[in-house]
Amino acid sequence: MSIDKFMRGAVTGWMASHGEHSDIVMSTRIRLARNLRGFRFPIAFTAEEARQVDEQAATALLNSDEKGYAYMKMSELPSLDRQVLVEKHLVSPQLTDPKRHGAVLLSEDETLSIMVNEEDHIRIQCIYPGFQLENAYEHADSVDDYLEKKLPYAFDEDFGYLTSCPSNTGTGMRASVMMHLPALTITKQIERIIPAITRLGMVVRGSYGEGSEAPGNIYQVSNQTTLGKPEKEILADLKNIALRLIAHERRSREILLSKSQVALSNKLFRSLGIISFARLLPSGEAARCLSDVRLGIDLGIIKDVDMSILNELMIFMQPGFLQQYAGSELTAEERDIFRANLFRERLKIETQSEDNNKEN
Amino acid sequence: MNCDNCNERPASVIFTQESVNGTTERHLCEKCAFQSQMFHFDPNQEPLSIQQFLSHWFGGSESVQPFQQSRESMPEGPTCPECDLTFRKFLDIGKFGCPTCYDTFRERLPRVFGKLHNGHTKHAGKIPVSFNKMFSVKKKIEEIRLKMQEAIQEERFEDAAALRDEVNELKLHLVKEGNGGGEGNVD
Numbered sequence: 001m002s003i004d005k006f007m008r009g010a011v012t013g014w015m016a017s018h019g020e021h022s023d024i025v026m027s028t029r030i031r032l033a034r035n036l037r038g039f040r041f042p043i044a045f046t047a048e049e050a051r052q053v054d055e056q057a058a059t060a061l062l063n064s065d066e067k068g069y070a071y072m073k074m075s076e077l078p079s080l081d082r083q084v085l086v087e088k089h090l091v092s093p094q095l096t097d098p099k100r101h102g103a104v105l106l107s108e109d110e111t112l113s114i115m116v117n118e119e120d121h122i123r124i125q126c127i128y129p130g131f132q133l134e135n136a137y138e139h140a141d142s143v144d145d146y147l148e149k150k151l152p153y154a155f156d157e158d159f160g161y162l163t164s165c166p167s168n169t170g171t172g173m174r175a176s177v178m179m180h181l182p183a184l185t186i187t188k189q190i191e192r193i194i195p196a197i198t199r200l201g202m203v204v205r206g207s208y209g210e211g212s213e214a215p216g217n218i219y220q221v222s223n224q225t226t227l228g229k230p231e232k233e234i235l236a237d238l239k240n241i242a243l244r245l246i247a248h249e250r251r252s253r254e255i256l257l258s259k260s261q262v263a264l265s266n267k268l269f270r271s272l273g274i275i276s277f278a279r280l281l282p283s284g285e286a287a288r289c290l291s292d293v294r295l296g297i298d299l300g301i302i303k304d305v306d307m308s309i310l311n312e313l314m315i316f317m318q319p320g321f322l323q324q325y326a327g328s329e330l331t332a333e334e335r336d337i338f339r340a341n342l343f344r345e346r347l348k349i350e351t352q353s354e355d356n357n358k359e360n
Numbered sequence: 361m362n363c364d365n366c367n368e369r370p371a372s373v374i375f376t377q378e379s380v381n382g383t384t385e386r387h388l389c390e391k392c393a394f395q396s397q398m399f400h401f402d403p404n405q406e407p408l409s410i411q412q413f414l415s416h417w418f419g420g421s422e423s424v425q426p427f428q429q430s431r432e433s434m435p436e437g438p439t440c441p442e443c444d445l446t447f448r449k450f451l452d453i454g455k456f457g458c459p460t461c462y463d464t465f466r467e468r469l470p471r472v473f474g475k476l477h478n479g480h481t482k483h484a485g486k487i488p489v490s491f492n493k494m495f496s497v498k499k500k501i502e503e504i505r506l507k508m509q510e511a512i513q514e515e516r517f518e519d520a521a522a523l524r525d526e527v528n529e530l531k532l533h534l535v536k537e538g539n540g541g542g543e544g545n546v547d
Contacts, residue, residue: 035459039458040442040443040457040458041443041455041456041458041459043390043391043453043457044443044457044458045458097368099366099368099369099391119455141486144486148488148489148490149489149490153488154459155487155491156459156483157495158466158483159462159469159473159482159483160483160485160486161483161486162456162459162462163456164455164457165456166454166456166472166476169473169477169483170477170480170484171483171485173485225477225478225480226477227473227476227477227481227482227484228477228478228479228480228483229480230484230485230486231486234485
């Protein structure tokens with residue numbers, strides 16, 4: 001498995017548009033934080049400890065029955081390649097810090113990524129398309145079961161899995177769902193909902209980490225508590241809240257549609273026009289338009305655009321990807337031009353190939 | 361801004377040092393801050409960071425000024441033998457340095473976890489199979505030891521000897537499992 005495939009391969013596992021409630025929940029992610037006994041945590045360890053942790057984790061995984069793990073040391077990857085991994089959500093920005101001795105092991109379909117020497121020694125991450133909390137957890141859990149046989153996990157009878165940050169202690173599990181909530185955002189209901197969810201022990205963020213701004217109306221909902229509750233219960237609580245958000249979003253969409261259909265379709269089609277014909281496309285505008293077109297497809301207003309293309313564009317519109325695709329470093333303005341070209345091309349290619357299919 | 365020390369990672373902790381010559385301020389990253397002796401948390405950074413959360417809950421007063429003064433007099437607390445982290449430093453940076461920190465600060469942690477995890481202080485989820493086994497072996501050893509003491513008190517010395525052998529065998533088993541925690545000693 002070449003690194004090129006990961007970097008330039010068209011669509012990574014979680015971008016495919018399927019799974020339950022995939023019109024609203026774009027992806028589901030489970031992350032398990034684990035550490036090894038006998039080594040200090042990355043915040044305090046030496047380069048030698050880092051090397052040993054890396055070696056143990058990599059050896060265990062590369063010798064497992066699951067074939068096709070690709071192993072990459074962050075320090076050996078060009079910075080653009082690291083950025084692309086971050087933009088695909090396969091590694092965290094923190095891992096790419098070359099001083100961290102970070103590495104990642106990726107499964108062939110990129111569903112699974114195991115980060116080594118991030119904030120914790122090991123972080124098992126599993127991303128599934130759509131709303132699949134149980135499936136994603138079972139997958140991550142099976143990798144964890146395998147690793148616990150090979151590696152001396154730091155575990156305590158009282159505190160559970162020992163992690164560097166006390167906010168992960170216990171299960172070490174962070175479960176999150178990435179949700180597209182345009183109607184709740186347009187109607188400003190999201191501003192009331194976020195504090196309510198926070199009181200239930202969950203966190204809501206914009207899709208790229210902290211901060212309240214949610215580019216493209218995409219929000220990440222995840223559990224805050226990791227101690228005192230079994231994994232299954234945490235997942236059930238999160239599922240419950242996500243289901244309520246989904247129902248809320250659907251209701252708001254219906255209301256929008258019934259109250260202002262013309263104004264709404266006008267807005268959504270204009271956005272389709274922008275991404276289909278723009279010659280300069282800044283990332284903020286691209287994210288906003290993609291959200292509109294996605295909503296248009298979900299509502300049946302926009303018919304001949306494939307959702308998976310939108311998912312792909314959402315990833316490809318980011319700076320790292322654009323430059324990878326261009327094969328060179330680009331200035332901000334060059335990126336906007338390039339982004340516009342890419343969008344036009346992808347949206348056109350798709351309509352053409354559909355036309356071809358109809359002819360056949 | 362990058363860290364004053366390594367100039368590689370972004371600075372997230374402000375380190376202030378007061379001396380007769382005045383106050384010096386250094387901006388450090390998490391890692392360098394951890395390695396330095398003393399530091400202050402920057403209250404203007406990430407409004408809801410874990411450090412701030414912990415410092416506010418356990419550092420004393422709510423407002424920043426008196427809060428900083430009270431920190432000066434706050435004792436360092438126990439020091440982790442493995443990574444030299446003191447309890448006070450743990451509250452400052454909001455991170456443990458190694459698995460042993462949990463043992464070092466064990467008595468103080470329920471309060472910290474209670475605030476972070478909605479009142480929960482004890483793990484209720486998955487347990488690694490090896491720990492599960494070890495845990496049950498330890499429990500068994502405890503049970504046999506009680507029986508052994510009973511036997512001794514009732515002067516059934518042969519029974520006691522047999523029980524002792526049983527304990528020793530189980531202990532050997534624990535060592536073989538490589539629990540490494542040094543808690544296998546039931547003597």
